[in-house]
Amino acid sequence: MSIESINPATGELIERFEPFNQQRIDEALDRAQQAFRQWRVASYDQRATLVRAIARTLRAQKGRLARVITLEMGKPIVESEAEVEKCAWNCDFYAEEAQRFLAHEPAPSTAQESYVAFRPLGVVLAVMPWNYPLWQVFRFAAPALMAGNVGVLKHASNVTRCGLEIERVIAEAAQAVGAPTGLFQTLIVPGAEVDKLIKDPRIAAVTLTGSDPAGVSVAMAAGSVLKKTVLELGGSDAFIILDDADIAAAAQMAAKARFQNTGQSCIAAKRFIVVEAVADEFERAFVKATEALKVGDPLDTATQVGAMARRDLRDDLERQVRASLAQGAKALIGGEALNGPGAFYAPTILTNVTPEMPAFKEETFGPVAAVIHARDEADAIRLANDSPFGLGGAVWTRDTARGERVAAQIESGAVFINGMTASDPRLPFGGVKRSGYGRELSSYGIREFVNIQTVWIGPAKGATPAPAAE
Ligand code: NAP
Numbered sequence: 001m002s003i004e005s006i007n008p009a010t011g012e013l014i015e016r017f018e019p020f021n022q023q024r025i026d027e028a029l030d031r032a033q034q035a036f037r038q039w040r041v042a043s044y045d046q047r048a049t050l051v052r053a054i055a056r057t058l059r060a061q062k063g064r065l066a067r068v069i070t071l072e073m074g075k076p077i078v079e080s081e082a083e084v085e086k087c088a089w090n091c092d093f094y095a096e097e098a099q100r101f102l103a104h105e106p107a108p109s110t111a112q113e114s115y116v117a118f119r120p121l122g123v124v125l126a127v128m129p130w131n132y133p134l135w136q137v138f139r140f141a142a143p144a145l146m147a148g149n150v151g152v153l154k155h156a157s158n159v160t161r162c163g164l165e166i167e168r169v170i171a172e173a174a175q176a177v178g179a180p181t182g183l184f185q186t187l188i189v190p191g192a193e194v195d196k197l198i199k200d201p202r203i204a205a206v207t208l209t210g211s212d213p214a215g216v217s218v219a220m221a222a223g224s225v226l227k228k229t230v231l232e233l234g235g236s237d238a239f240i241i242l243d244d245a246d247i248a249a250a251a252q253m254a255a256k257a258r259f260q261n262t263g264q265s266c267i268a269a270k271r272f273i274v275v276e277a278v279a280d281e282f283e284r285a286f287v288k289a290t291e292a293l294k295v296g297d298p299l300d301t302a303t304q305v306g307a308m309a310r311r312d313l314r315d316d317l318e319r320q321v322r323a324s325l326a327q328g329a330k331a332l333i334g335g336e337a338l339n340g341p342g343a344f345y346a347p348t349i350l351t352n353v354t355p356e357m358p359a360f361k362e363e364t365f366g367p368v369a370a371v372i373h374a375r376d377e378a379d380a381i382r383l384a385n386d387s388p389f390g391l392g393g394a395v396w397t398r399d400t401a402r403g404e405r406v407a408a409q410i411e412s413g414a415v416f417i418n419g420m421t422a423s424d425p426r427l428p429f430g431g432v433k434r435s436g437y438g439r440e441l442s443s444y445g446i447r448e449f450v451n452i453q454t455v456w457i458g459p460a461k462g463a464t465p466a467p468a469a470e
Helices: 022-039 044-060 062-073 077-101 135-146 157-177 191-199 212-224 247-263 276-291 311-326 377-385 400-407 442-446
Strands: 003-006 013-017 113-120 123-127 150-154 184-186 205-209 228-232 237-241 269-275 330-333 348-351 368-374 393-396 450-457
Touching: 003 157, 013 157, 022 123, 022 150, 022 184, 044 062, 044 077, 044 135, 044 157, 062 077, 062 157, 077 135, 077 442, 123 135, 123 191, 135 150, 135 157, 135 205, 135 442, 150 157, 150 191, 157 184, 191 212, 205 212, 212 228, 237 247, 237 377, 247 269, 247 276, 247 368, 247 393, 269 276, 269 377, 276 330, 276 348, 276 368, 311 330, 311 348, 311 368, 368 377, 377 400, 393 400
Parallel strands: 123 150, 123 205, 150 184, 205 228, 237 269, 237 393, 269 368, 348 368
Antiparallel strands: 003 013, 113 450, 330 348
């Protein structure tokens, strides 16, 4: 069956792709292995030359790439352009820092000299989502290439053209600087074929960014063949507004944190937990900030909220909102899909949301905010942690020490005080609970797909302190 790319803003078919047959997959994996044999021994300077060239190519082609993103998944064009820029920044960041992150670490022992080295693992399979179709890929690809690994990408089916554009950009950069071919290839395969790929002996490890059901499936397949995985999964981040918060600033940021990327971000604030004393004031300001958002054609540079990426995803969101309303939630604004051929959904704020409702206990992946009233700080922390997910979170208070005290009690991979959770190449990114495990970005991300190798150089200087066993 062919894979289709559909413009979610118009419902029109853009392109059809034939999935790879086994022969094409074999050719690609053989090429990747061959590339790895050359790349693993390349110096950091050689690797950085390529990764910097990728950054330059991304910047030079920003307009073209941004348009492909917006056409395939519907986000506002201004956000697509910013995404391409961020990918280039990440490439420059790792080109600059990788050698320091992966420098040998001295580990004194009975040896004349002993140290820890970080060696590449091989061909890493990246299974990626559509919501940031370039950023999700480059935050894996840049550190992977700098560590000496080689990548193969299975992109979300609805952004197949983005996957092919990424392959092309990296190939053009490689050609320009004389790097090997086959360092990064896109495989057109449906999600159902991923198990087989993971089990292929030419694949050394796998990283998935996606939903938690896909995470379970990838972890099971990788576990059955003992391969390392990193899983970046869903989230239902809490955005806590305490009674001493700057409400105007919190509400303004709340609108950005929820509706950016048309609400389709794993680290979007999804549950706005507000202490009762300031709930009315926050809701009024949050509604005002949301009403001001311009919804419309994602190719228009004035648009702030575009189309959702697929109609079936909008149907899921609609179900979650309807069920929450039926259980007693109230829509302060929005609450329904917008008419027309595109997958548009009105920016929505639900209040009186409680833990039994889908808007609280499930991840809502679209422009829908859930406001939950908390009695006090302790109740807010309890509600924030009453979630199967633990990706990001935010706490708003004028008292930074209080914010830090609350942050320490939040079960999530990141907490931002008086800000919104956002990714940054310099900061580790990842989750706990059903949001996955492992980290991307920073020095932690580049160390996920390496062999931490102990090197011991004899002869021994003295006796080993403990009885020699293993
Ligand atoms: P998805 O349906 O899980 O798809 C993600 C990727 O996994 C796609 O390439 C998909 O391929 C593939 N896939 C789907 N089912 C699979 C299976 N059973 N086994 C192996 N691969 C499978 O997620 P999505 O709808 O694209 O993205 C939204 C989700 O990603 C949200 O839950 C969001 O929170 C999460 N996300 C997490 C992060 C993070 O860093 N933690 C970042 C962004 C998004 P097909 O498209 O061919 O099905």
